[in-house]
Amino acid sequence: MLDQRFDPQSAEGRIYERWEEAGCFRPSGDTSAQAYSIVIPPPNVTGVLHMGHALNNTLQDILVRFERMRGKNVRWQPGTDHAGIATQMVVERQLAEAGGNESRTSLGREKFIDRVWEWKEQSGGQIINQLKRLGASCDWENERFTMGDRHNPDDQMQEAVRKVFVDLYNEGLIYRDKRLVNWDPHFQTAISDLEVENRDVKGHMWHFKYPLAGGETYTYVEKDEDGNVTLEEERDYISIATTRPETMLGDGAVAVHPDDERYAPIVGKLCEIPVGPKEHRRLIPIITDDYPDPDFGSGAVKITGAHDENDYGVAQRNKIPMYRLMDDRAQMRTDGGSYEAAASKAKAIAAGEVTASAAEVDALNLVPEAYRGLDRYEARKQVVADIDADGLMIEIEEKLITQPFGDRSGVVIEPMLTDQWFVKAEELAKPAVEAVRSGETKFVPENWAKTYYNWMDNIQPWCISRQLWWGHRIPAWFGPDGTIFVAHDETAAQAKADGHYGKPTELVQDEDVLDTWFSSALWPFSTQGWPEETEALKQYYPTSVLITAHDIIFFWVARMMMMGIHFMDEVPFHDVYIHALVLDEKGQKMSKSKGNAMDPLELVDExxxxxxxxxxxxxxxxxxxxxxxxxxxxxxxxxxxxxxxxxxxxxxxxxxxxxxxxxxxxxxxxxxxxxxxxxxxxxxxxxxxxxxxxxxxxxxxxxxxxxxxxxxxxxxxxxxxxxxxxxxxxxxxxxxxxxxxxxxxxxxxxxxxxxxxxxxxxxxxxxxxxxxxxxxxxxxxxxxxxNAEAEAEMAWVLDTVSEIRSTRSVLNVPAGAQISASLIGASDKVKAWAKENETPIKQLARLGSFTVTEDKPARAVTIASGDETVALEILDVIDPAAEIARLDKEMGKLQKDITGTEKKLANENFVAKAPPEIVEENRERVTEWTATLAKLSSAREQLASFS
RNA sequence: GGGCGGUUAGCUCAGCGGUAGAGCACUACGUUGACAUCGUAGGGGUCACUGGUUCGAUCCCAGUACCGCCCA
Known part of the structure; x- marks a missing residue:
C-alpha cells in the first residue's frame, strides 16, 4: 500500500543511487541506434548550484531522459572547468585565512599549483553533487575537467590544448602583440571583455585649459542651430573635459571633429599638457578624427592611447604615441629614467625628430617624480589640485559616468597597453557565422542568431593570455633575444631554438597561462578523446544540442563553434537552445549582492x-x-x-x-x-x-x-x-x-x-x-x-454532468440533494449513451434518478443544448427569481452570439471569400443557438406563468 | 547612439488570422473511502494606443507610448 504522500527527502537519494549503481546513466554504446549527445556547459569547479544551473541542467536532463527512453545511444557529457581567476582566488583566500605566513608568492608557482590541485581534489566540484540532487543523469563515469589529470603529464585534455595552441600558432591564427587590454589591477592580469561589467557610478568631469603653444590665440565662436553667434571670444587655450585627469600625463594629442568649426583655426597647432614641472611640459598636436562628438563636453578630446579604449583607436589611426603611465597594480610608474629625460624624448618624438618603436615608447616613464608610486586615484587628486592651483581649471561637473569593473575582483578595470597572446578570432569567426547562416547549426528560438551574428561580425582579437598561475601554461619559449619558439613541449622548443641560434641556447618559458575559455572552447571534442580519433568522438561529435542561456552565447556558443569547425571540420552542435534567465518574483535578476537569490537546493529540500x-x-x-x-x-x-x-x-x-x-x-x-x-x-x-x-x-x-x-x-x-x-x-x-x-x-x-x-x-x-x-x-x-465514437460519447457525458452541476450550483440547490433529472428530445444515439452512462452521470451530478423520456416534467428547470433538453425537477426547491436570472443571462449571451454571427453570414464577402468550412461552421452555430434559445425562451414563459 | 524583446484576467504567463486561455489569487458551496498539498461552481479581459492589409486582426505590417535586457 502506498503511503499517503510521496516523501522526496527519503526517496530521492536512494533512487538516484540505485540508478547510478545499475549504470543507467551510461550510454548504451549501441552503434546501431541513433546517437544523441549533449555536453554540459561546464560549470566552474569553484561553483555552487544557482538557479541558472538548475534550470539549464533540468532542461538537459529532460531531453536526455526522453531520448534515452526513445532508445537512442545517449551521452550526456559532464564535467567542470578550471576557472583560472576564481580558483586561484579561492586558494589564495584560504592561505590568507589559514593565518600562517604562506601566500601564493611565498609558496612559489609549483607549490601553489599543488595546493590548488589539492583543493580541487578535496572540495572542488561540489556542484557535481548538487547536480545529482536535481536528478541529472549525466554519464558520470566519463566526467572531465578542463585541466585534465594532475598526475598524468600526457593527459589528453592538456594535450588537446597544447595541440590547438601550436597548430593555430603555426597557421598564423595565434600571435603575440602589444594591444590595449582590460587590466585587472587586483588580480594583476588581463581579463576578457566579457568579464568586465560596465556600471554607471557617480563621478566628475573636469574641464581644463590646455594652453596653446607659444601663447598663440584664436577667435573661438559658438553658434546656435540657426547659425546665430552666441559666443565669441579670444582664447589662448583649448578646453578639454576628462573624467580621468591622471591620464593627462600620457596624452599624445588632442582631437577634434573635422567638421567642428570652432577649432578649425587651431587644428595642426600644438598645445601644452597643463601638468607636471613647468619647464618640462610637453606639447601635443591638435588633430582631427571622427571620434570626438562636437556636442559632448567641449568637443575636444585628449588622446591617451595607452589607457582608454576609444583613445586607443584614435591613436592607432593617427599614429599617436601611446604612453603607459601605470604598473601592474595601477599605480603610477616608478621605473625607467627621470621624467625630464622621458619628457624630452617624448617631445622629440612628437616633433618628428626621432622615431621610436612601440617598446621604446612603452619604456618611457612620463610620470613626473612628484606623482610616481601614487595610486591612480591619489594621483588624480594631486593632478587636479595642481592644475587648479595654476588657475587652469574651468569647472567640475558632477555626473554619472560609466566605469568598467572586474566581475570577480570588483575593482575598476584599467585599460592598459600590454604584451599578450591573441587569437585571430575574426578569421575563425567567418566559417562559424556561415554555419549558422546555412542552417547547419540552428538557434532555438531563432532570433538569437541575430545576437550571435552581431557579436561575431564585430568580433575583436581574442586575448588568450592571463597573468595567472592556475591554468594551461602557454607552450611558448623565449630566447635571450626575445625570439619566440612555440612547440608542443620544452624539448621540441629547445630543438627549434638550437637550430635557430646554431648552438645550445637557454630558453625561458612564457610565464602566462591561457584563458579558461580557450580550453572550454574545445569541450565538445576534447571531452570525447580528441586529438585521438576515438570511438566516442565518432559517435558523439557533433553533439545534438547545446543548452544554454543567452548571456553565454558569446562565451560558449561562439567559441565552441569557432574551435569545433576549425579542428573537427564539423559544427560542434546541430541545435543551440537558448533558455530563459531565472528572475525573482519581481522580474529582477537574482544576485548575491541584491540579496534576492533563491537557493535551488533549499527549494529541493522543501x-x-x-x-x-x-x-x-x-x-x-x-x-x-x-x-x-x-x-x-x-x-x-x-x-x-x-x-x-x-x-x-x-x-x-x-x-x-x-x-x-x-x-x-x-x-x-x-x-x-x-x-x-x-x-x-x-x-x-x-x-x-x-x-x-x-x-x-x-x-x-x-x-x-x-x-x-x-x-x-x-x-x-x-x-x-x-x-x-x-x-x-x-x-x-x-x-x-x-x-x-x-x-x-x-x-x-x-x-x-x-x-x-x-x-x-x-x-x-x-x-x-x-x-x-x-x-x-x-x-x-x-x-x-x-476512437471517435467513444470520444463523442464521453464528451457528451462530461458535458451533461458539467451542465447539471453548473445549474445546481447557480440555483443554489444544496450540494447533497439527490434530485431527479430527465433527458428529453434526444436522438437514439444520445438515448443509448444516456442509458449506458446512467450510473456515472447520477453519481457525478448527484442525481437521484436520470431517466430518458419524451414528456417534460411540469415543474422543472431546463438545460437546453441544441435538440435535446435536460430537465431538473427542482423548481420547488429553488428561488424562481434565480432561475429567471439564470435564463435571462444565458439567453442574453446566446442572442448576442447569434446576432454577431448572423451579421457575419449576411456579409457577402465573408460567404464568398472565407473557407467553406468556416462558413458552414458559423451556419451550424446559428442553427444550434437558435434552437437552444427557443427552448430557454419557452422555459422562461412557462416559469413566468407558474409564478 | 546601435540591437533585441515585452505590453493579453488582480498577479505570473500561454496562445498568435476564424466564438479570448491556464495557474495562482478571489467568491460561494462542499469532508462523497485517492487526494483539504482536495473537490464543485462562479466572478473577472475595448488582448497598450493609432493607422494599414484582410471577408475577418489579440495574432500580420507601419508608426506612437511606456517597460526591460544586451552592446557602444
Missing amino acids: YGADALRFTFARLAAQGRNIRLSKGAVEGYRNFTTKLWNAARFAEMNGCEFGHALTPGELKLPLNRWIAAELGKAAGAITEALEAYKFNEAADALYQFIWNVLCDWYIELIKPVMNGEDETAKAETRKTCGWVIDQTLKLLHPFTPFVTEALWEQTEDESRAREDFLMVQDWPAFGDAWA
Whole structure:
C-alpha cells in the first residue's frame, strides 16, 4: 500500500543511487541506434548550484531522459572547468585565512599549483553533487575537467590544448602583440571583455585649459542651430573635459571633429599638457578624427592611447604615441629614467625628430617624480589640485559616468597597453557565422542568431593570455633575444631554438597561462578523446544540442563553434537552445549582492527536486524569462501529490500494473476514451519535446493528469469499481493500471523521482517490474488508440454532468440533494449513451434518478443544448427569481452570439471569400443557438406563468 | 547612439488570422473511502494606443507610448 504522500527527502537519494549503481546513466554504446549527445556547459569547479544551473541542467536532463527512453545511444557529457581567476582566488583566500605566513608568492608557482590541485581534489566540484540532487543523469563515469589529470603529464585534455595552441600558432591564427587590454589591477592580469561589467557610478568631469603653444590665440565662436553667434571670444587655450585627469600625463594629442568649426583655426597647432614641472611640459598636436562628438563636453578630446579604449583607436589611426603611465597594480610608474629625460624624448618624438618603436615608447616613464608610486586615484587628486592651483581649471561637473569593473575582483578595470597572446578570432569567426547562416547549426528560438551574428561580425582579437598561475601554461619559449619558439613541449622548443641560434641556447618559458575559455572552447571534442580519433568522438561529435542561456552565447556558443569547425571540420552542435534567465518574483535578476537569490537546493529540500524541475519546465516558454516564486514550486509539488494519490486510488482498487494492452481488448467507452486521451497527450508531449517546447509538453502532462485522468476518469470508474459487473471491473482495472504506467513514462523525464518511486511501488507480486522506469520504452502510439465514437460519447457525458452541476450550483440547490433529472428530445444515439452512462452521470451530478423520456416534467428547470433538453425537477426547491436570472443571462449571451454571427453570414464577402468550412461552421452555430434559445425562451414563459 | 524583446484576467504567463486561455489569487458551496498539498461552481479581459492589409486582426505590417535586457 502506498503511503499517503510521496516523501522526496527519503526517496530521492536512494533512487538516484540505485540508478547510478545499475549504470543507467551510461550510454548504451549501441552503434546501431541513433546517437544523441549533449555536453554540459561546464560549470566552474569553484561553483555552487544557482538557479541558472538548475534550470539549464533540468532542461538537459529532460531531453536526455526522453531520448534515452526513445532508445537512442545517449551521452550526456559532464564535467567542470578550471576557472583560472576564481580558483586561484579561492586558494589564495584560504592561505590568507589559514593565518600562517604562506601566500601564493611565498609558496612559489609549483607549490601553489599543488595546493590548488589539492583543493580541487578535496572540495572542488561540489556542484557535481548538487547536480545529482536535481536528478541529472549525466554519464558520470566519463566526467572531465578542463585541466585534465594532475598526475598524468600526457593527459589528453592538456594535450588537446597544447595541440590547438601550436597548430593555430603555426597557421598564423595565434600571435603575440602589444594591444590595449582590460587590466585587472587586483588580480594583476588581463581579463576578457566579457568579464568586465560596465556600471554607471557617480563621478566628475573636469574641464581644463590646455594652453596653446607659444601663447598663440584664436577667435573661438559658438553658434546656435540657426547659425546665430552666441559666443565669441579670444582664447589662448583649448578646453578639454576628462573624467580621468591622471591620464593627462600620457596624452599624445588632442582631437577634434573635422567638421567642428570652432577649432578649425587651431587644428595642426600644438598645445601644452597643463601638468607636471613647468619647464618640462610637453606639447601635443591638435588633430582631427571622427571620434570626438562636437556636442559632448567641449568637443575636444585628449588622446591617451595607452589607457582608454576609444583613445586607443584614435591613436592607432593617427599614429599617436601611446604612453603607459601605470604598473601592474595601477599605480603610477616608478621605473625607467627621470621624467625630464622621458619628457624630452617624448617631445622629440612628437616633433618628428626621432622615431621610436612601440617598446621604446612603452619604456618611457612620463610620470613626473612628484606623482610616481601614487595610486591612480591619489594621483588624480594631486593632478587636479595642481592644475587648479595654476588657475587652469574651468569647472567640475558632477555626473554619472560609466566605469568598467572586474566581475570577480570588483575593482575598476584599467585599460592598459600590454604584451599578450591573441587569437585571430575574426578569421575563425567567418566559417562559424556561415554555419549558422546555412542552417547547419540552428538557434532555438531563432532570433538569437541575430545576437550571435552581431557579436561575431564585430568580433575583436581574442586575448588568450592571463597573468595567472592556475591554468594551461602557454607552450611558448623565449630566447635571450626575445625570439619566440612555440612547440608542443620544452624539448621540441629547445630543438627549434638550437637550430635557430646554431648552438645550445637557454630558453625561458612564457610565464602566462591561457584563458579558461580557450580550453572550454574545445569541450565538445576534447571531452570525447580528441586529438585521438576515438570511438566516442565518432559517435558523439557533433553533439545534438547545446543548452544554454543567452548571456553565454558569446562565451560558449561562439567559441565552441569557432574551435569545433576549425579542428573537427564539423559544427560542434546541430541545435543551440537558448533558455530563459531565472528572475525573482519581481522580474529582477537574482544576485548575491541584491540579496534576492533563491537557493535551488533549499527549494529541493522543501518541495522535492521533481517540483522544482516541473516548475522550470512549465515556465520555460521560448523567448521569455522565468519569474520564479516559491508559490509556483509549491503548486507543482501539489501536482506530484495529485498523481501520487491517483496511483494510490488505483492500487486500492486492485488495478493491474505492468502489463501490455491492445485496443481490441477494450469494450467500455470510458476505457476506450481514456486510452484515446492518453494517446493524444503522448503525441502532444513527444511533439513538444522534439521542438524544445518544454512548457507545452509540461502543460499537456499537467492537463492530462489533473483535468482528464483525475478529474474525470477516476471519478467515472468509481461506479464501475463499486458495481457488480465483474467483466467491466476487470477491464477497467487493467486499463487504469496501464494508463497510469504509460503516464509515469511520459512524466518521467520531468519528474524522475516520484515517477520512479511509483513505478517501483505499484508492482504486483505476480508481475514484478523487470527494470527501472528510467529505462522503459517511450510510449509511441500514433493514432492506435483514437476512437471517435467513444470520444463523442464521453464528451457528451462530461458535458451533461458539467451542465447539471453548473445549474445546481447557480440555483443554489444544496450540494447533497439527490434530485431527479430527465433527458428529453434526444436522438437514439444520445438515448443509448444516456442509458449506458446512467450510473456515472447520477453519481457525478448527484442525481437521484436520470431517466430518458419524451414528456417534460411540469415543474422543472431546463438545460437546453441544441435538440435535446435536460430537465431538473427542482423548481420547488429553488428561488424562481434565480432561475429567471439564470435564463435571462444565458439567453442574453446566446442572442448576442447569434446576432454577431448572423451579421457575419449576411456579409457577402465573408460567404464568398472565407473557407467553406468556416462558413458552414458559423451556419451550424446559428442553427444550434437558435434552437437552444427557443427552448430557454419557452422555459422562461412557462416559469413566468407558474409564478 | 546601435540591437533585441515585452505590453493579453488582480498577479505570473500561454496562445498568435476564424466564438479570448491556464495557474495562482478571489467568491460561494462542499469532508462523497485517492487526494483539504482536495473537490464543485462562479466572478473577472475595448488582448497598450493609432493607422494599414484582410471577408475577418489579440495574432500580420507601419508608426506612437511606456517597460526591460544586451552592446557602444
